[in-house]
Amino acid sequence: MATSQQDSDSALQRIGSGIIKDVASIVAASVLYGIYLILICFSVKGILQKGWKGRASLFQLLATVALFVIASFLWAENFGVLVKRIQFALIDTTLGTIDQRLDLANLDPVTRRLRAMNDVMFVFEYIIGDLLIVWRVWILYSRATIIGLSLFILWLAVFVTGMGFVICDIKTNFARFLDQVLTPHSGTCINLGSSSWPLSLVLNLVATVMLGRIIWMRRSAFRRIGGRHIVRTSRVDRVLSILVAASTVYMILGMLRLAIFGQATEPRVAFFIEVVEYMTEIIVAMYPTAVFVFVLNEGQLSSHEVASFNASNIRLPSTAFTRPNRGLAERPGPTPSTDFKPDQPKGIMVTMDEVVADV
Template sequence: MAFPDTDALALYGHAITLDLVTTISESIFCSAYGICFAIALYSIFRRGFTSRVRLIMLFVVIYLYAASVAQWALDMRNAFVRIHSLLMVPDVAIADRAYQPTAKYSALQVALFMFNMVIGDAVVIWRTWAIYQRVWSIVLQCICLLATFVFALADVICTSNGNIKTQSADASKICPLAEGTAWTLSIVINITCTKLIGWKAWRHRKMMQQLFPGKTGKMSGEKTLWILVESGFVYSLLWTIVFFCDARYHWDYASQVFTSLARQMAGMYPTLIIVIVNLQRTVWEEPLTDIVGTGAVSRALQWAPNSNGSAMTDTFRTERGEIHPDAGIGTTRETPVMQ
């Protein structure tokens, strides 16, 4: 009986270990996502379905989670199939055993991940628009989102048809760059949106310090903005790490852990944004009683209509905001006092 040589055994062991690392790490991340998904459903049902925006929220949350669970299930299936193939299919070359039984699902896995990433970026852009209520704030991000979708679609097509690179000169140029370009554009979208939300949070804090110099701590609306900034920073950092790990250290154990995290984070992060928005009160929902005297006075200051009869709130004629119950965060426009 002929036994495989040392190199072949090392290849076996390395491939099996990578499968185990991927399976265990992604199972942990998927479980954490399940908790986040349950909280998201609770936050949506708690507020009710009084508008189409909340119905869209529910659809997005369910789709993202279903796609992430499908990715986890495919990765689990592929791991077990590869282990079986490596150990129990001797009539296939060792170099091909880890890939042959799972190749037909590669395009589906790429599609699930890429489109989760695109939808997640769309949620981030929606958050930025809801805070600013200005088209200029999302023009660049929308262009990047469209380009991300195009390159994501190209990556799926290239993965599903392995021979397309040799059949078309254009495909041979686009396919090697499609995935990396989509990742880069996604990182640009998240960094840009995080900076814009951070700028709004800083402006709001400076305004509150001028209006209420004796007030310590952050108001709930401001806390929501800073939570969005911090989570956006962490997500952008993780996305950048995963991008470089996947590009340079594809078979490293740490790379596999980060890649498993990315598969779940693509859906988890936008779900977290929806949770934060639904569970936190808006800037204009928080009472001003603790800031400026009695409740009657604070309500008058908070909800008094403008002289022009609009639905906008005029607080000390310094900051004007619109009430957007479905957006989750009140938007503000500062007058020259802050400029």
């Protein structure tokens, strides 16, 4: 009798720990998802107001909507799995003893297939998000061929390994989730998945360094001409700084998610990993949208603000934000306001209009 009571208490402890862990993860993800709902409204509204029929705007719109749909699926799937587990463990008492119900809650084929789809959709999520990152950095580097090609090759590596992981899972009918013993094919799927996400983080690291390089080169050039105080007040530099900061936070959370591929047997570590995992699934989609909304807001606050400078001994072709002239005559118009005093030199243009138009 005492043994039976101890077994029951142990099972209840496992159920309680699992529920607390899942609920905490869902709550953390739900807070981010609520913020994401607000951001997606501003993002879609901003794209439509800019005119979504252009190729760049249409791409931004489709990618933004796709990321939101995927993030919504992941959030709903996590919530559904939690409800299903509670139903098995605590509500459907006719399914067997508490230990049997607990095993069923963890090993049910339906919930395990949902977990498999979670991994698949997450791959699509960061592939789309990384493509937006590549596009943004390429635009900020004035569509430089070497920059675009280098980032595209990195993204292609993410795409190939990610899609290989998805195809492998589908061809094996998600055996690594449904079989207790891993098959050789299941190991291949795991290896592909373990390669794709780190490659995505490498891509984000490279993009962050390149964005930081733009800020560093601009500030170094301004220091040489005695205009350091101007850079600090430039809205363009504020946008670049927020891009770098957002990318850094994104990478930190991504590195934490890598711990999932390890063996976290410590309960507190496992708890932390699951919370980070759920949050990352929302952040991967929210990150490009949040950056776009921030840049759009900065552009509305200063739609014609220009930060410019020129010096005979300073050349920053890689940091020019304006598009090439393409041989078209410029239309006459009023000179935009600047962050500079009238006697300061002008030259390379860095406009918020250009950043908002392409980011």
